Amino acid sequence: MTRYERGMKKLEEIDGQAGQAVVDGLRDIAPDFAHYLIEFPFGDIYSRPGLDLESREIATIAALTAMGTAAPQLKVHIAAGLNVGLTREQITETIMQMAVYAGFPAALNGLFAAREVFAAH
Amino acid sequence: MTRYERGMKKLEEIDGQAGQAVVDGLRDIAPDFAHYLIEFPFGDIYSRPGLDLESREIATIAALTAMGTAAPQLKVHIAAGLNVGLTREQITETIMQMAVYAGFPAALNGLFAAREVFAAH
Amino acid sequence: MTRYERGMKKLEEIDGQAGQAVVDGLRDIAPDFAHYLIEFPFGDIYSRPGLDLESREIATIAALTAMGTAAPQLKVHIAAGLNVGLTREQITETIMQMAVYAGFPAALNGLFAAREVFAAH
Amino acid sequence: MTRYERGMKKLEEIDGQAGQAVVDGLRDIAPDFAHYLIEFPFGDIYSRPGLDLESREIATIAALTAMGTAAPQLKVHIAAGLNVGLTREQITETIMQMAVYAGFPAALNGLFAAREVFAAH
Amino acid sequence: MTRYERGMKKLEEIDGQAGQAVVDGLRDIAPDFAHYLIEFPFGDIYSRPGLDLESREIATIAALTAMGTAAPQLKVHIAAGLNVGLTREQITETIMQMAVYAGFPAALNGLFAAREVFAAH
Amino acid sequence: MTRYERGMKKLEEIDGQAGQAVVDGLRDIAPDFAHYLIEFPFGDIYSRPGLDLESREIATIAALTAMGTAAPQLKVHIAAGLNVGLTREQITETIMQMAVYAGFPAALNGLFAAREVFAAH
Numbered sequence: 001m002t003r004y005e006r007g008m009k010k011l012e013e014i015d016g017q018a019g020q021a022v023v024d025g026l027r028d029i030a031p032d033f034a035h036y037l038i039e040f041p042f043g044d045i046y047s048r049p050g051l052d053l054e055s056r057e058i059a060t061i062a063a064l065t066a067m068g069t070a071a072p073q074l075k076v077h078i079a080a081g082l083n084v085g086l087t088r089e090q091i092t093e094t095i096m097q098m099a100v101y102a103g104f105p106a107a108l109n110g111l112f113a114a115r116e117v118f119a120a121h
Numbered sequence: 122m123t124r125y126e127r128g129m130k131k132l133e134e135i136d137g138q139a140g141q142a143v144v145d146g147l148r149d150i151a152p153d154f155a156h157y158l159i160e161f162p163f164g165d166i167y168s169r170p171g172l173d174l175e176s177r178e179i180a181t182i183a184a185l186t187a188m189g190t191a192a193p194q195l196k197v198h199i200a201a202g203l204n205v206g207l208t209r210e211q212i213t214e215t216i217m218q219m220a221v222y223a224g225f226p227a228a229l230n231g232l233f234a235a236r237e238v239f240a241a242h
Numbered sequence: 243m244t245r246y247e248r249g250m251k252k253l254e255e256i257d258g259q260a261g262q263a264v265v266d267g268l269r270d271i272a273p274d275f276a277h278y279l280i281e282f283p284f285g286d287i288y289s290r291p292g293l294d295l296e297s298r299e300i301a302t303i304a305a306l307t308a309m310g311t312a313a314p315q316l317k318v319h320i321a322a323g324l325n326v327g328l329t330r331e332q333i334t335e336t337i338m339q340m341a342v343y344a345g346f347p348a349a350l351n352g353l354f355a356a357r358e359v360f361a362a363h
Numbered sequence: 364m365t366r367y368e369r370g371m372k373k374l375e376e377i378d379g380q381a382g383q384a385v386v387d388g389l390r391d392i393a394p395d396f397a398h399y400l401i402e403f404p405f406g407d408i409y410s411r412p413g414l415d416l417e418s419r420e421i422a423t424i425a426a427l428t429a430m431g432t433a434a435p436q437l438k439v440h441i442a443a444g445l446n447v448g449l450t451r452e453q454i455t456e457t458i459m460q461m462a463v464y465a466g467f468p469a470a471l472n473g474l475f476a477a478r479e480v481f482a483a484h
Numbered sequence: 485m486t487r488y489e490r491g492m493k494k495l496e497e498i499d500g501q502a503g504q505a506v507v508d509g510l511r512d513i514a515p516d517f518a519h520y521l522i523e524f525p526f527g528d529i530y531s532r533p534g535l536d537l538e539s540r541e542i543a544t545i546a547a548l549t550a551m552g553t554a555a556p557q558l559k560v561h562i563a564a565g566l567n568v569g570l571t572r573e574q575i576t577e578t579i580m581q582m583a584v585y586a587g588f589p590a591a592l593n594g595l596f597a598a599r600e601v602f603a604a605h
Numbered sequence: 606m607t608r609y610e611r612g613m614k615k616l617e618e619i620d621g622q623a624g625q626a627v628v629d630g631l632r633d634i635a636p637d638f639a640h641y642l643i644e645f646p647f648g649d650i651y652s653r654p655g656l657d658l659e660s661r662e663i664a665t666i667a668a669l670t671a672m673g674t675a676a677p678q679l680k681v682h683i684a685a686g687l688n689v690g691l692t693r694e695q696i697t698e699t700i701m702q703m704a705v706y707a708g709f710p711a712a713l714n715g716l717f718a719a720r721e722v723f724a725a726h
Contacts, residue, residue, distance in 0.1 A: 022471070029478040030455050032653075037467060040645045041221040048637075051214035058176050059183035059215045063222045066184035066587075068311030069431030070222075070468035092272050093172035094180045100162040101184045101191075103550075103585045104279060105312035108264070115271040143592075150599040151576050153290075158588060161282045169274075187466075189674030190552030191589035213635050222466045224429075225642060226675035229627075236634040283584040293577035300539050301546035301578045305585045308547035308708075310432030312585075334393050335535035336543045342525040343547045343554075343708045345671075346400060347433035350385075357392040395532075403524045404705040411516075414698035418663050422699045425664035426671035426706045433706075456656035457664045463646040464668045464675075506713070513720040514697050521709060553673030554710035 004035060007043025014046065014053065014080045057081040058094050065095050065110035066102035074110065078117040088118055125156060128164025135167065135174065135201045178202040179215050186216050186231035187223035195231065199238040209239055246277060249285025256288065256295065256322045299323040300336050307337050307352035308344035316352065320359040330360055367398060370406025377409065377416065377443045420444040421457050428458050428473035429465035437473065441480040451481055488519060491527025498530065498537065498564045541565040542578050549579050549594035550586035558594065562601040572602055609640060612648025619651065619658065619685045662686040663699050670700050670715035671707035679715065683722040693723055 001009075011019035019038070026034040046056055057080055064074040081091050091114055099107035122130075132140035140159070147155040167177055178201055185195040202212050212235055220228035243251075253261035261280070268276040288298055299322055306316040323333050333356055341349035364372075374382035382401070389397040409419055420443055427437040444454050454477055462470035485493075495503035503522070510518040530540055541564055548558040565575050575598055583591035606614075616624035624643070631639040651661055662685055669679040686696050696719055704712035 026471075026474065029481070030459060030474050033455075033459050033462075033470070033474060036459075036462065036645070036649060037471075040641070040649075041467060044641060044645075045218050045221055048214060050208075050210040051218075055176065055179050055211065055215070056218060059179050059218055060222060062180035062183045063187035063219060064468070067187055067223065067431075068309075070466075070472065073222075073468040073471070087171075089171040090176065092275075093169060094176070096272060096275050096278075097166050097172075097177060097180055098184060099275075099278065099587075100166055101181060101194075101587045101589060102188065103312075103583075103587045103590075104283060105306070105315040105585060106587075107275070108268075108279070108315070109312065111268065111272050111275060118271070147592075147595065150602070151580060151595050154576075154580050154583075154591070154595060157282070157286060157580075157583065158592075161278070161286075162588060165278060165282075185589070188552075189672075191587075191593065194589040194592070213638075217635060217638050217641075220466075220638075220641065222468060224462075224464045224466045224469075224675075225646060226464060226669070226678040227466075228638070229631075229642070229678070230675065232631065232635050232638060239634070287581050287584055290577060292571075292573040293581075297539065297542050297574065297578070298581060301542050301581055302585060304543035304546045305550035305582060308551055309586065310430075315585075329534075331534040332539065334396075335532060336539070338393060338396050338399075339529050339535075339540060339543055340547060341396075341399070341708075342529055343544060343557075343710060344551065345433075345704075345706045345708045345711075346404060347427070347436040347706060348708075349396070350389075350400075350436070351433065353389065353393050353396060360392070399524070399528060403520070403528075407520060407524075408702050408705055411698060413692075413694040414702075418660065418695065418699070419702060421660050421664050422667035422702055423706060425667045426703060429668035429672055430707065436706075450655075452655040453660065456653060457660070459653075460650050460656075460661060460664055461668060463650055464665060464678075465672065510713075510716065513723070514701060514716050517697075517701050517704075517712070517716060520701075520704065521713075525709060548710065551673075554708075554714065557710040557713070 003039040003043035006047050007038035007041070010046050011038060011042040014042070014057075014084060015076060016083060018076050018079065053084040054086055057084055057086055058090070061091060061094050061110075062098060065098040066106055068102065068106045068109060071109070071113060074113050075117050078114050079121065082117075082121055124160040124164035127168050128159035128162070131167050132159060132163040135163070135178075135205060136197060137204060139197050139200065174205040175207055178205055178207055179211070182212060182215050182231075183219060186219040187227055189223065189227045189230060192230070192234060195234050196238050199235050200242065203238075203242060209235075245281040245285035248289050249280035249283070252288050253280060253284040256284070256299075256326060257318060258325060260318050260321065295326040296328055299326055299328055300332070303333060303336050303352075304340060307340040307348055310344065310348045310351060313351070313355060316355050317359050320356050321363065324359075324363060330356075366402040366406035369410050370401035370404070373409050374401060374405040377405070377420075377447060378439060379446060381439050381442065416447040417449055420447055420449055421453070424454060424457050424473075425461060428461040429469055431465065431469045431472060434472070434476060437476050438480050441477050442484065445480075445484055451477075487523040487527035490531050491522035491525070494526040494530050495522060498526070498541075498568060499560060500567060502560050502563065537568040538570055541568055541570055542574070545575060545578050545594075546582060549582040550590055552586065552590045552593060555593070555597060558597050559601050562598050563605065566601075566605055572598075608644040608648035611652050612643035612646070615651050616643060616647040619647070619662075619689060620681060621688060623681050623684065658689040659691055662689055662691055663695070666696060666699050666715075667703060670703040671711055673707065673711045673714060676714070676718060679718050680722050683719050684726065687722075687726060693719075
């Protein structure tokens with residue numbers, strides 16, 4: 001199995017359909033970047049043993065909430081968190097905790113993203 | 122039990138001695154801030170049910186690695202991660218994953234912080 | 243008076259109706275977080291003596307402009323600045339100064355937020 | 364030639380009409396800031412010898428992509444890059460490279476901005 | 485009076501000797517940048533009416549604490565705050581408030597910078 | 606030629622010895638991460654046609670200066686810039702320009718990093 005195949009399989013496990021949508025969205029601007037996106041994050045990193053997918057999604061939700069610069073990707077990973085088995089409570093607890101490390105606005109914006117994703121789920 | 126007492130108990134569970142050191146370090150500059158630090162992050166947030174301490178430390182290590190602006194606090198929480206039962210592997214996996222979301226320099230600086238904390242442990 | 247009561251009173255003094263709107267917005271996603279938001283920022287911090295509310299709003303407007311990751315909260319605090327007695331000039335001077343510390347795009351985006359808030363006021 | 368005249372000339376060389384639009388947009392909120400924006404960035408910095416305009420736009424596109432807090436300005440500079448002679452490929456390569464330094468979401472959001480600017484060009 | 489002269493006078497009013505030290509430090513790497521640093525921030529911005537120097541230093545201390553990427557400059561402006569008449573309490577209140585907007589680590593690192601500056605003053 | 610071999614060759618072209626030093630530094634904490642670091646940034650990205658190495662280093666120096674969270678990596682890439690043929694002037698111009706986009710402290714800290722690298726070169 002190539003890195004791309006392994007990454008695509010992992011991405012589907014995590015994101016359902018969202019993975020293919022990103023690949024499609026990059027087709028006319030940077031098709032090679034879609035390959036890198038499948039290969040390194042999903043084929044290399046998320047496919048590693050040593051940290052389960054629930055914990056990986058907690059880490060990603062925490063980081064994207066704290067950074068506050070990647071709203072679309074935060075929403076994708078809140079949905080991914082639900083997909084891999086996190087409860088809504090685990091997700092909102094993770095986001096609320098970011099008030100401590102990145103301030104209340106970061107946590108508030110994360111919670112509003114979660115509300116939107118939960119409503120659509 | 123007051124928020125302060127609950128926070129101090131939780132901080133000792135997580136950080137061992139490090140909590141008292143921070144309180145002492147703030148005594149001559151902003152003693153009230155030491156209270157807030159015990160009360161809100163530890164008395165309110167970390168004391169909540171709904172997310173276990175291992176997951177809370179994964180979230181914090183991820184966020185502080187990604188932000189890249191809080192090296193001393195990242196080291197405290199890498200040590201805290203070990204204290205609450207995370208393996209070294211879980212911690213380095215969390216940090217490595219941040220290369221995807223915050224870039225390779227953030228992950229590299231996080232790994233070097235972990236190397237330092239692991240060596241002292 | 244509890245921290246929550248003191249915070250709610252302070253928040254109303256600063257934000258008028260906006261405080262209740264945020265509490266309402268959190269009700270179905272993270273009601274406890276609304277409590278923390280009233281208690282720590284407003285019940286603890288903004289209620290402290292030692293820095294007047296005008297100065298506190300200058301500090302917040304400066305920080306949120308510089309960070310550039312919290313547009314909704316920046317707008318709330320530009321309105322709050324007017325509420326506590328800052329002039330439009332003091333607010334735009336604060337935002338313009340951020341060009342020095344966080345770059346021209348941060349200041350520009352802050353000024354456009356102020357234009358929007360001033361127009362609605 | 365004053366700094367303002369030199370800056371306006373340079374800005375027109377780089378941005379075409381976009382410069383005048385920004386000046387107009389600031390007229391009712393902070394007209395002096397429009398002057399600073401013409402004078403320091405364009406009259407002082409972009410007018411310096413020692414780095415050609417293509418390289419200056421690569422630097423700006425890279426920085427704004429990596430920071431992730433200035434979407435409108437990133438779009439202006441992607442268009443400016445095309446104006447001063449960068450190819451679409453040079454621009455997308457610059458943005459893709461930011462995945463290494465600021466993470467995949469920053470690069471993705473930059474690529475989507477480029478797709479929008481290229482389509483309108 | 486030129487912008488440079490006005491800026492140098494303002495910088496001395498704010499920073500005492502620190503201004504000349506920065507100019508000297510840039511001499512062998514980027515002497516022109518020392519000129520820009522005197523002219524735009526101090527000759528243009530800090531020399532404007534409409535916001536007093538105490539408020540300007542509160543804005544700068546708040547922003548640099550929140551950003552967390554400019555420790556040397558934060559220390560310069562904590563000292564500058566004392567020079568223009570802020571009390572230690574006003575400075576520590578400003579920094580503590582940043583816990584709300586940028587998280588506890590940012591505020592902690594700001595307080596430790598203040599402790600260092602106050603001790604040397 | 607594998608991605609790792611291509612990456613190692615490219616990294617040596619850019620960084621001279623520094624590449625091997627990073628690989629060595631990761632050996633006892635996260636040896637797999639050294640592989641990713643060679644493979645994705647250098648084997649995939651820097652090896653792409655469409656943007657020459659001088660432009661790639663300008664992009665990286667700009668981004669790391671603007672971000673302000675990766676001082677060690679900024680120094681490595683200032684040295685790399687010299688290695689691939691950038692002049693000192695091109696490097697300082699790139700860094701100075703970041704005052705416009707990320708503020709004067711970011712540019713100042715970048716210039717001081719350049720002074721250190723140039724002195725050691």
